[in-house]
Amino acid sequence: MSKTSSDLVRHALHGPTMGTRWTALFFAPPERDPAPIREALQAAVEEVDAQMSSWKPDSDLMRLNAAAQGEWVAVPERLAEVLRLGLEIGKASEGAFDIGLGDAVTAWGFGPEDAAPDRIRAAMSAQRQPAFERLELDDGRARKRGPLVLDLNGIAKGYGVDRLAQTLAAQGIEAGLVGIDGEMRASGLRPDATPWTIAVESPDPLRRTPHSILALENASVATSGDYRHWIDLGARRLSHTMDLSRGAPLLSSPASVTVVARSCAEADAWATALMVLGPEGGRTLARKYQLSALFLMREEDGSVSSVGEGSLFSVSVPDPSSTLEARGADGV
Template structure:
């Protein structure tokens, strides 16, 4: 197994174990069955995915010196962690070429290096979880930190008239039925922020906030309440805000 792939798998399994399996890189069959892949959703494959007896990836995969072995049927899906890893690689490439200040990102997952030319932190918007428009919900000021968001408002499929988010519930082998509108996590590593945002999305705001505190994460949960939103803020970065959906600024996370 190539070293870089082993690195992604190792972090995926680590967060899978720490999250109690709410982050599971072994959900590839379910994601594909429900239409989050090259093919449309297929009822028979959906039924198979939901009936499958699953062993969590952190139990099913064994990692050795240069080798990875599976102990049970498993189809990998690294979409919940690969973008974050890619952002980290972008940042590492800049540093390797002598560039120690910059902002890099892939599809909304971002990592800030150093400060802007004027000595200010890099500003990154947390998007409002609204499928009809793109607008900022709040603004983060980041220095040497990464941010990732998991949400239900950008990537979804329609099955039997119901819109279903791309985030899989490992307990069901199916998309989440209820979840926050979005979860944003700030971490030194974009790969870890990416994976933890998915794990906390699956847990929901109450259990997810408790896990974020346990793990020492900075996290912002946004739930839909009627026609508005309710926030749950965890960690020094987000708790520094006023709790009303305005700026959550910090220059040294």
């Protein structure tokens, strides 16, 4: 006999991961003990972090980074999956999303070390090729075919969210909302048959306020923005998003780009790619791959304008009080 919404208990679980917090919201019968579910969720994100962190010197990613060029290195299944997806989206975006900018990320102080002028000069003068031209994957192993320092910060959190959703499903929880630091994935519907709702943030570095509301069913959302992680260089503020052509942070970009896709790893990576390309080039790429994307831009008067692409976000985006509904998602 199926449970009605009044029979179910709401659970909001959370825990530490990747320097921030993971969350999971779901409903379960009263007799269901949430403790084993939380343990499984924590183990899932710890596995992702252990394999893909650039902050842990002993991670599988850092082991690959330390290997000599041309040397085949065994990589675990989940890392191989993320590397493969990263290379695919890198190639599809013509390098706008690139997982081979680890040296630049570290040089500019967005990794575990402070910014260093000598490393910045080296990163900006390096002869660069996109990672999809320098990393080879083959049956659980990888090798670098040229100078390459990998960084998965633009996709690993999204993949961690996907692992949270998969872990809930493995625990018999078919509907829920999971997230890591604002990257979210919704499965199924709430007990009252309504979608899960989340806010798209306004690009305000001083406070967290919603720009609009998304209602999601079986879809993921990720945002890349310039308002959470940055450095001040003289009078200019530079965000953490890197430009492959310069080995340095973007000089100009939208305030944020939000992408809705089937998986959170895809949404995470595509949001970065569209951020790099900006509203014009980003919308062209979004149309090519049938992505739903929302671009927020700062105007000279301090206001924020918006433009959308895809089936979810119309060309003229509603005001902040509007709710946009996504049942399923577009994407390649």
